[in-house]
Amino acid sequence: MTTARDPQRVDGWTAAVRQRLGLGRLLPLGGPADGAWIAETAAAAVLRGATARPGTVLGKLRIGPTEAAVQAAVAGGAGGASRGAAGAPPPPAPPNALPSVALRIEAEFSTTPDRPLPDAAAALRAALLTAAATRLGLEIAEVDLTVTALLADGATDQVTGAETGSPAPGAKPEGPVAAAAAGVPGVVSLTRVLGGPVHTAHDHVRVEVATAGDRRALDVARSVRTAVAAASKEARLPVSVLVTDVVEPGSNG
Template identity: 85%
Template sequence: MTTARGPQRVDGWTASVRQRLGLGRLLPLGGPGDGAWIAETAAASVLCGAAALPGTVLGKLRIGPTEKALEAAVAGGGPDGVSRNPADPAPPPAPPSALPSGPLRIEAEFSTTPDRPLPDTAAALRAALLTAAAARLGLEIAEVDLTVTALLEAGATDQVTAGETAPPAPGAKPEGPVATAAAGVPGVVSLTRVLGGPVYTAHDHVRVEVATAGDHRALDVARSVRTAVAAAAEDRLPVSVLVTEVVSR
């Protein structure tokens, strides 16, 4: 037996898949107890904007786990190499395919003019990326690996070439006390629905998707969302937050 699918349904499913894949990796914000993640594309957009240095063009940028974190995860300990105490409260479950909490690594390519020593340019770029990751997002970056891909002519126009970008996440109107509480948190621009609905409730946790304002630290907003949702939810389930977009104002 076969069932025909209308063009509208197929187009909607395709758009949903593209939207999900366009997020890139889902990166942990803060520590294991923060229960917060951010889409790689959202984090990369902030980092690329912060790395707009004179005479420098930032190219491909990726964010992922360090080798140490991967080895620790395979060995069965925590991603930071420390085994968790069974008596400690379990952190909220991660979104599907999200990276576990642990130190991260930035890999980026850049081109620059030769009127400044390359080590100095790389050091300034590394400092800008680390500062933005901590102060504007809340990412734990342990390593920054930079590769020079080309030398530009002196006086070249300053540019930033972002890597992979995702289309704006579809917004969602808050429905119900949990969604309303999340939408009312300062720094939340809108609820989003990339992985499903803006509020996903399972038997053991609640997950909320949001877009945050660029003038608010993403981790701080996520923490406030968790607090607001936990107070509004009747069943007191653990709460996790996924930041799918950071919106500049």
Template identity: 65%
Template sequence: MTTSHSPQQADGWTAAVRQRLGLGRLLPLGGPADGAWIAERAAASVLRSAAAGPGAVLGRLRIGAADPDGPGRDTAGAGPETDAPPPGSHASPSHEAPPAPPSALASGPLRIEAEFSASADRPLPDTARTLRAALLSAASARLGLVVGEVDLRVTALLEDGAPDRVSVPADEVRAATADGAAADAAAGVPGVVALTRELGSAVHTGADHLRVEVATAGDHRALDVARAVRTAVAAAVEGHPPVAVLVTAVVARD
């Protein structure tokens, strides 16, 4: 049996695939019972902003699951350390853990891989240590990611007079209109800039859970906002179902 699709349908499907791939991996926030995830694109924008200091220009950056058998390491010269989980990453006692979004990474330590260009007038190990500390601090304090490994690689030296910092573009927000008790409750949580619709609707109703998509403010820790959204939505919906939260963007505020 064959089926035919109009050009409009094909274009819509292609756009949806590109939109989903643009989010990158869906990374766990906090611990297994926190029921929160963040798009790699959103997390990377925060990390890039934190790393935008003198002495280095961050290039390719990826975030994925850490090697369970490998210690944290820094190939650019900052020695391995054991990174403690961020504050507040314990399981939330309020609600049952919901299912993860489609293709999301399982809860567990993450690995940051980044390439950077470094200024030739600074010792490379010092630059690497500063960059590594900035990435780890932002991952924990601004997002709530549990990072077990950071792998940095120097790819070039900055020439004299070359800029050693770059501007970081703000996350784009594909906002959705709040409609219904769950959406209204999520939209009213401090730190929620907007509801979003990257994976479909802002509120996805599953057989036994809800999933809510939000963009959070850069001056609020993403994990804390996600926890508050879970609590507010579960309280507002009849039956108090498990609630998953996906942060698709982190928006800087002037």
């Protein structure tokens, strides 16, 4: 049996799949009670921008669970992911998101030979940890750096690496819950990568947002949760937030 398919529908479905895959891993922000996640691509873009400095070129960068967290998951350990505020269960994670576990940054970089490699690595590691904590709210337990090349004198200091992909599609706020989320300071727009910008299920509410780069993503997500909980008719449903993009000041995001 052959079924005719509308090319426009197929193209739309393909674009949606690519958009979801383009998020990378969905990383936990803060702890289990915070109910917030961020797309790996969004987090990596912030880290790249925050660590750009003369004499160092950042290459491949990935963020994921530590080996200990993976082993605990394989062994059936929750690693604290089942605990929320006052013992309450935390909001459900977005589809295929990582639970609240310790995270690890793996990155490759090149540097100039006029500086000892241990010093260059230490400076980059410190910059990554600082940016992850102060710009995003990621709880990073480990940073693994690999030197891939020495830069010649006069070489460009341009940060390179995997493309971050196109920004998540924005969505107009519809309804009081969406309007409440969109009105939170630090929210640039609502987004709709995993579906609608506001997803209401029988056991939770999930909101997708793009946040401003001059505000800590975790702080914005917490404020969104508070605003949505206050505006929602389902007052007792837990609220989770997914940050799909971080928009730097002056960008077109």
